[in-house]
Amino acid sequence: MPSKSAPPAGLLRNAALFLDFDGTLVELAARPELVAVDARLASLLERLAKTLSGRVAIVSGRPVAGIVGLFGPLPLTIAGSHGLEVRWHDGTKTLPERPGALDRILSDMKHFATATSGLLVEEKPFGAALHYRAAPDMHDAAHALARSLAAETGLHVQTGKMMVELRLGGADKGTALHRLMERSPMAGHRPIFLGDDDTDEPAMVAAEALGGAGILVGEARPSSASYRLPGVAATLDWLEAACEHAA
Numbered sequence: 454m455p456s457k458s459a460p461p462a463g464l465l466r467n468a469a470l471f472l473d474f475d476g477t478l479v480e481l482a483a484r485p486e487l488v489a490v491d492a493r494l495a496s497l498l499e500r501l502a503k504t505l506s507g508r509v510a511i512v513s514g515r516p517v518a519g520i521v522g523l524f525g526p527l528p529l530t531i532a533g534s535h536g537l538e539v540r541w542h543d544g545t546k547t548l549p550e551r552p553g554a555l556d557r558i559l560s561d562m563k564h565f566a567t568a569t570s571g572l573l574v575e576e577k578p579f580g581a582a583l584h585y586r587a588a589p590d591m592h593d594a595a596h597a598l599a600r601s602l603a604a605e606t607g608l609h610v611q612t613g614k615m616m617v618e619l620r621l622g623g624a625d626k627g628t629a630l631h632r633l634m635e636r637s638p639m640a641g642h643r644p645i646f647l648g649d650d651d652t653d654e655p656a657m658v659a660a661e662a663l664g665g666a667g668i669l670v671g672e673a674r675p676s677s678a679s680y681r682l683p684g685v686a687a688t689l690d691w692l693e694a695a696c697e698h699a700a
């Protein structure tokens with residue numbers, strides 16, 4: 454596997470910036486609600502948004518409301534739920550319909566989770582995630598349950614880090630990036646996407662295809678990204694330096 458270099462500090466000049474959240478801007482935590490957004494991160498995102506004239510988006514598997522709840526008001530575009538929902542730069546929202554099968558899926562997942570300590574069900578507007586970070590031996594059983602619920606309901610299986618999710622299909626982080634790039638203020642700029650997870654790969658591909666670049670965060674692994682940063686701390690340091698260079 455060819456090694457990838459760190460991105461140049463000037464990469465954000467005239468760019469549109471797309472940021473994954475968990476594992477990219479914040480360290481992974483034992484449970485979804487335990488991640489911390491500190492003053493340094495909030496202030497960095499505000500500076501980036503100002504320097505790039507609003508061309509900054511968070512693109513997350515978390516719901517938009519979850520990201521807003523963590524940051525409070527931020528002058529950013531947010532694509533949440535793996536690209537299924539968007540809160541645009543001007544505050545307007547684009548949402549799909551909630552799948553009717555979700556109630557049944559939530560009920561089955563919760564029933565499954567109560568039988569084993571360490572499992573956690575995360576309710577989302579367009580999906581339901583079964584987390585097994587505290588019960589790693591349940592990997593196979595959790596994925597088997599997700600596959601069987603997907604076969605019954607037609608919903609999409611979304612894998613993640615120590616979790617498996619059933620969600621509405623029809624979007625991913627790649628389609629989200631394309632969608633965001635069609636509108637002001639992103640349109641006409643080079644997309645730069647940073648992410649750590651397999652779910653981020655469609656957005657890496659989209660950014661590279663549109664003349665920009667992907668930046669893989671974390672351990673080296675096969676990826677469509679052009680560059681790599683070793684982890685969250687290096688990512689925040691690079692974003693701060695790149696923001697200065699873009700000013």
Ligand SMILES: O=P(O)(O)OC[C@H]1O[C@H](O[C@H]2O[C@H](CO)[C@@H](O)[C@H](O)[C@H]2O)[C@H](O)[C@@H](O)[C@@H]1O
Pocket residue numbers: 473474475476480481482483484485486488512513514515516575582584586613614615616650652
């Ligand atoms: O696309 P992202 O912004 O990276 O979101 C992906 C998922 O992140 C969250 O789960 C992950 O982070 C948790 C907190 O660190 C961790 O406990 C869990 O094991 C990880 O899978 C979030 O809870 C999910 O909804 C997101 O899809």
